[in-house]
Amino acid sequence: MSAAPDRFPDSAVGVIAAPEMPDILPEFTPRAGVIGFLRRNPRIAVGGTILLLLLFCAVFAGYLGTVDPAAIAPSRRARPPSSEHWFGTDMIGRDLYSRVVYGTRVSLFVGFAVALVASGIGLAIGLVAGFLKWVDGPVMRVMDGLMSIPPILLAVALMALTRGSVGNVVIAIAIADVPRVCRLVRSSVLSLRELPFIEGAVTAGSSTPRVILRHVLPNTLAPLTVQATYICASAMITEAILSFIGAGSPPDVPSWGNIMAEGRMLWQVKPFIIAFPAVSLSITVLAVNLLGDGLRDLLDPRSATKA
Amino acid sequence: MSIPILELNDVRKRYPVGSRLPGRQRRFVHAVDGVSFGIARGETLSLVGESGCGKSTVGRTILRLTDVTSGQVVLNGMRIDGLSPRGLRPYRRSVQIVFQDPFSSLNPRMRVRDILAEPIRNFGLATSAADLEAQLVDLITKVGLRGEALDRRPHEFSGGQRQRIGIAKALATRPDLIICDEAVSALDVSVKSQIVNLLADLQREMGLSLLFISHDLAIVEYLTHRVAVMYLGKIMEIGSRRQIFGAPKHPYTKALLSAVPVPDPEAERSRIVLEGDIPSPIAPPRGCRFHTRCPLAFTRCREEEPVLAVQAEGHEVACHLTEAGN
Numbered sequence: 001m002s003a004a005p006d007r008f009p010d011s012a013v014g015v016i017a018a019p020e021m022p023d024i025l026p027e028f029t030p031r032a033g034v035i036g037f038l039r040r041n042p043r044i045a046v047g048g049t050i051l052l053l054l055l056f057c058a059v060f061a062g063y064l065g066t067v068d069p070a071a072i073a074p075s076r077r078a079r080p081p082s083s084e085h086w087f088g089t090d091m092i093g094r095d096l097y098s099r100v101v102y103g104t105r106v107s108l109f110v111g112f113a114v115a116l117v118a119s120g121i122g123l124a125i126g127l128v129a130g131f132l133k134w135v136d137g138p139v140m141r142v143m144d145g146l147m148s149i150p151p152i153l154l155a156v157a158l159m160a161l162t163r164g165s166v167g168n169v170v171i172a173i174a175i176a177d178v179p180r181v182c183r184l185v186r187s188s189v190l191s192l193r194e195l196p197f198i199e200g201a202v203t204a205g206s207s208t209p210r211v212i213l214r215h216v217l218p219n220t221l222a223p224l225t226v227q228a229t230y231i232c233a234s235a236m237i238t239e240a241i242l243s244f245i246g247a248g249s250p251p252d253v254p255s256w257g258n259i260m261a262e263g264r265m266l267w268q269v270k271p272f273i274i275a276f277p278a279v280s281l282s283i284t285v286l287a288v289n290l291l292g293d294g295l296r297d298l299l300d301p302r303s304a305t306k307a
Numbered sequence: 308m309s310i311p312i313l314e315l316n317d318v319r320k321r322y323p324v325g326s327r328l329p330g331r332q333r334r335f336v337h338a339v340d341g342v343s344f345g346i347a348r349g350e351t352l353s354l355v356g357e358s359g360c361g362k363s364t365v366g367r368t369i370l371r372l373t374d375v376t377s378g379q380v381v382l383n384g385m386r387i388d389g390l391s392p393r394g395l396r397p398y399r400r401s402v403q404i405v406f407q408d409p410f411s412s413l414n415p416r417m418r419v420r421d422i423l424a425e426p427i428r429n430f431g432l433a434t435s436a437a438d439l440e441a442q443l444v445d446l447i448t449k450v451g452l453r454g455e456a457l458d459r460r461p462h463e464f465s466g467g468q469r470q471r472i473g474i475a476k477a478l479a480t481r482p483d484l485i486i487c488d489e490a491v492s493a494l495d496v497s498v499k500s501q502i503v504n505l506l507a508d509l510q511r512e513m514g515l516s517l518l519f520i521s522h523d524l525a526i527v528e529y530l531t532h533r534v535a536v537m538y539l540g541k542i543m544e545i546g547s548r549r550q551i552f553g554a555p556k557h558p559y560t561k562a563l564l565s566a567v568p569v570p571d572p573e574a575e576r577s578r579i580v581l582e583g584d585i586p587s588p589i590a591p592p593r594g595c596r597f598h599t600r601c602p603l604a605f606t607r608c609r610e611e612e613p614v615l616a617v618q619a620e621g622h623e624v625a626c627h628l629t630e631a632g633n
Binding site: 199201202204205206207208215218219 | 396400415473479
């Protein structure tokens, strides 16, 4: 209190002036624009940036100092990383750097395509099942049946039925993911359809398709987007697993799973062959999951975990 | 009374409960068990009663959000209880609803403009884009909001403001009847009175009929023309505001009215405290439904169900006592 009288020289004796409050709270001015948005959502910023870089690698794989990823050079087998071969070469002398960069294409394509296909199909089925009671029972029992099969086994079985191609990999993984999306969408539809604004739309004269498309669908998209990013991440891993066990992308398409499978025999002496695709896969999946967490915090603030 | 906007004739609604196994007898919740009343143009009828007495279900059957089990719902002289969803759509224009919860009754992803335009477009009520815009502005100003509100989303408004938007949406189709299902129950007292006054003003201005579903007797008394008291899916007493609030005949009505707080700490009050809970609507009591809690029940009440009998012009009571007493 000793400082108080100095600040209030004219104050009457006996009046104790409250010490001036320091500005504890800095003025809160949320920054506008993209920069501000990314600052407030660091996970989206980090995950998104890494993904954009990877996307860049995938699209411009041919212009990033790569050589033909399929070109073999028997005289330069299993060389360690050098200035000539940044990631070294594999057991038949193919340039690992080029193969890993081209492998980005497969991983990203499979991840995004599975997320799109599985969410699209799951969304359609889930909307109908949630809204029409007579469809609900039969459809959801089929979905339960599908879910009871471990996704990787289901994918392996489906791949065994078809020829190994990236497109078939996408379909095989997506089929295993559809039931999960379907359940999510159906459950949000079930809770949404009881809300007054849905009934309000009915009394306002909207037809059932219109109610579903205008009122139900937009309100299921937030959780679905989050789910889709997780599907994307898990699809990338599943693709790598399938390729690793030889049930995925055909051997002539360089994919991270393939590369790891081929480096498997040498991993105790030449661990880098397996390490580079493995690290790439980890970083990619991490980026997608970060993006997913960021989106969840943004779209569903109730479950947000504040860092 | 001129031709009523709405007439319910012996409307019943029951919901199946419990096991669907064959051999087991299915049981039913009798949510609405033979309700009849009419609403005239420009009139407010209030439906009052405890939670779970079926008053909201009555509202929902009128809107055909629930199908009736039996009975007739006649809207502007047209039976709507048997219409297919498609055939019903044109008739939806004339009845609209204002919901209780202002937070879940507006689609959070739509702008107010689209929320209000939806019913207008659905029923083809606007002749041009300019006409639509004019109607939207007219609606939003009618409920006491400004034109800028149109370009905002529901989360930017307070509860009271949202309820105004809900009312604007109900008005958008130019309905004859608006059902207010506990429309002010979720609001603060001060906001509540604003909304009630808004409803009363709009009714006078536009000649609307209101079905006001509420358990708030003070507001009902302020706003209504007629009152119907429901208990366990049945109407116990129906009459004008003066008849119900001034000279209630049914013991249940009397008990309800005695529970209304009086804003005078000195006032002598004789509360009729009802014992026990509402019996289960799955197995309503034999005889008069109210006899298990009625302080005046006698033998006949346990055996014979009283029917609504006219006491005075427009005043009907379902009680053996009033039959005998008069």
